[in-house]
Amino acid sequence: MSLTTIGIALVVYAGLVLFLGVLSTRRSSTSPEEYFLAGRKLGTLVLFMALFGTNATSFVLVGVPGQAYHDGVGIFGLNAPIVALCTPLTFLIVGIPAARMARRLNAVTPAELYAKRFASPLVGMILFVFFLAYTLPYMVVAVKGAAVTLDRVTDGAIPMAAGAAAVITVALAYTTVGGMRATAWTNVLQGSIFATFLIVAIVLIAHSMGGVDVAMDRVEAVNPDLLRVDRDRDIFEPRAWTSWALLISLTVVAFPHMFVRLLAAESERALTTVCKLYPIALAALWLPPVLIGVWGAAEFPGLEGRESDQIFAMMILEHLPEVLAAIGFLAVLAAVMSTIDAQILTLGSMLTRDVLDRLRPPTGERDDSRDIRNARVFGVAIAAVVLVLSLTWGQSVYGIASIAFSGYVTLTPTLYLGVTWRRFNKEGAIASVLCGNVVLALGLTGVLPTFGFLPVFWAWLAAIAAAWLVTLRTPPPPATANFMAFGFRKG
């Protein structure tokens, strides 16, 4: 693809998202609630696109085709169905009570919500540390995916370092300027770009290959195992399949950048409507990348390891006209930016409200404009760290995402029990998070035997057991804190 086409596409896209960011500044800087949560006024459409856009990352557009290239259509069954069911369910059973509680406690970030719920800044601080630890790799995944694609479509003319820097800079610019409202509205644009592109691309690629039947025949001729679930592969082995289902179904609600968007919903009706639409959107989101990866295995056999992360770019370059290929490249950028903008904003807000504000000596009045200014500075610092990591971390997109997702899952018992179980106390929450992560670390490093399951399986069980056992052996939370968090008890 010519650099001129890429350049025009990039300028138009960057101009559009920056324009939306600037438009959003009209209302975004009046208060932290406005800046960080768009005034808790995200309606159904914007909320849906914000969640969907944030959920669609280079993991789906780059990592999944890359994995399907090696493991076939089983990658669809491994991920899409269970995510389509459990992600909306977790939005309902965690997101709705959390949003109610956040309004009662006037909490703006996930860590702040749980700090106030347990009347314990330590809980907020610990949650922040783990959110940060797992969000940074996830951001690296996003940026690496975009940079790999950019490098590929320009045939190396725009190297990975320049591509990664460009992606982060643009996302940082509109996020810093416009806050949550900017990220939500840009997500509407970005979600529309990649959803439309995926549907158009799969139709045109199939047509270019001679039809879906011809494409499937070619796959069957090259490697028929790609059209079934080969249980002999490690990834599809029953225990791995079960524990991955647990991981991928629970992880999304624990993304702090997703969680915070649930807090920004205008109403519970908006959230339930989003949940009803989610399975359809996820089917449309996951199927094309898997098919592109599988068909790519017939078209470009012989890619080894993480070389297959380039298969999405290779297929669109091979089969689509230049203008559409440029839009495809923008689709990857859109997916990436719609995630990292939310991550920058959420981490920046947590650093400001959950760390800096707690380290500062109490002076009475909270300075809202200082909070927003600090969040912007932190956003720049986080972006710089991610840029460095994305250029130095050697693992595949799918591999990095697996580690980050496992970490998030260890937090889910605390996130769920914290908003639903009145007896759950700070000791239980701290024990749950720490035990879950210690077991995960021991499992990932091979110190602890996992008996064929993924380490996250044992880590999650450990987190639940610790939450339950420690809570029941320590005093209940103060009645006043419970009252403020949960309101009146029914009955």
Add this chain to the structure above:
Amino acid sequence: MQRRIALGIAWFGFATLLALHIDYWRPQRVIVYGGVLPEEIGYRMLWMAGAWILLLFVCARLFEDRSG
């Protein structure tokens, strides 16, 4: 419908879907229906349709809007 019955139906639906997701019993064959739809993807799409129906049921019967 009483909430308890609705909750029971939701749990039953959820458990059934989970059992069907962890489908070690299903023979893994290379069958492409009509030359275009691999059996594996067709099965998962059917499963997702079931999941969607369950979600519609859960949203309609088990979640009341308290945001006013």
